[in-house]
Amino acid sequence: MFFRLYPNPQSTDPSGSFPELPLLLVNTKQPRRTSEQVANVRNLLTHYEDITNSMLDTIDKITNEAHNIITDPDFSNHSGSPHIVRLGELIRINHGILVSLGVSHPRLERVRELIDHAGIGWTKLTGAGGGGCSITLLKPNIKPAIMKELDNKLSSEGFEKYETTLGGAGVGVLWPAVTHSSELGHPVEISQEMFLTAKGVEGVESLVGVDSDGKRKWRFWREWTPES
DSSP states (O other), X not given: OOOOOOOSOOOOOOOSOOOOEEEEEEEOOOOOOHHHHHHHHHHXXXXXXXXXXXXXXXXXXXXXXXXXXXXXXXOOOSTTOHHHHHHHHHHHHHHHHHHHTTOOOHHXXXXXXXXXXXXXXXXXXXXXXXXXXXXXXXXXXXXXXXXHHHHHHHHHTTOEEEEEEEXXXXXXXXXXXXXXXXXXXXXXXXXXXXXXXSOHHHHHHHHHOBOTTSOBOSSEEOOOOTTO
C-alpha cells in the first residue's frame, strides 16, 4: 500500500490474519511514465541528498508502522477504531511525502481534495505516481448520500471509481499450484474442486503443503473453513 523507493533488501513476511479493509480506487485517466517519476526522485537525491534520504527513511518507518498495525491481533475495523484512524493517518502522511518527492499530479491532488472534502477516508497515490490511480482507505459506516454526491463529482470531472475490499476470510494459493499430497503419490495440479473440498486448515495444508521450515507456502492466509 505504501510506495517505496528505499534501497533496502526486499523481504516477505507472511501474515497469519489479514483484516478486511474497505478501499476506494479512483482512476485519474492521466497517463504516466514510471521512468519520469524515478528521474524526479533521482534529481532530488542529487541536489538534496540528506533531505531526500530523510524522506525515504520516513516512508520506510511508515511502512513498518502500518505493518505493525495491520498484524496487531487486536486489530479492529469497526467505526471509531483507533487502528483504522492511525492507519489512515499514515496513508495521509505517506502521500504528503510523495508529493514532496515530486511524484504526484494535479489530477491525483484533485481526487484527494474531493475525498477529503467528503470526509470519507484517507487517500494516497499508487504505484509510481504521476497519474494513474489513487487509493483511499474508507471510514466505516459512510452515509450513502455522501458517497452518491462524491460519485457525481468524480464522474463529472472524468474520473472512474471502484469500490473493493483488501483482505478477507480464506486462503489464496499461488497459481498454478501443484499438490504433493502423499495420498496421490505423484504431483497433480490443484483444481478448484480439490481446493474447495479440502477440510479446514489441516485439509488445506495437506493439499497445498508447507515449506521445509514448516511455514505455509501460500502468500495470503486467514483461518478458513468450508462453512465460512
